[in-house]
Amino acid sequence: MEVAVLRERHGKAVGALGRCRLCPRVCGVNRRVGEPGFCGAGLSPRVAAVSVHHGEEPPISGSRGSGTVFFSHCNMKCIFCQNYPISQLGVGVEMSTEELGERLLRLERKGAHNVNFVTPTPHVPQLIGAVLSAREQGFALPVVYNSNGYDSLEALALLEGVVDIYLPDVKYVSPRLAGDASSTHDYPGHNAAAISEMFRQVGPLSAWEDAIANKGVLLQEI
């Protein structure tokens, strides 16, 4: 995507924070003035860790690792969450989109195959802003959207042409279980719709000759 188009998309995405509908919870809060919704995420990116990760799916990690950005906050509340302080208490560091863009450039310089945004759903505008900032400085890695699969069509529309590889979870097909274990009874329907939209945007997984993914959808059944 051209930088000018990405800039326009970023403006639209930041505007969406004024009445947040970035995930199916449609809280409607004004995150631009710090009003918290279900996830607790705010206006600026909040990041728990940035590192080159070798434990991702093989087509994503490859031999040189995946440049991973672990966002704080989450739009689900899973009783089995392994990252409770990060997902529910917001442990992490607040930074500007430009600072996050600089981190993406550093991951590229370290040789990562891609940049991999983990739990990105509440941070879609900030993700786009960071990619924009990095692209303006020549960043060229594929972008991986590694979500819990509870994504809205509205947010995915903002990501069309920005994300190269979707890596969503498929956590539940039972509304009862999704409600009991993750306080997200409507997960199955939204998850199925989101995955259909992801496939429409980027199709099935494709890879370079060295088997490293460059585009498509890779489902994670959890």
Ligand code: SF4
């Ligand atoms: S991203 Fe957060 S504030 Fe926005 S709708 Fe989802 S849970 Fe609510």
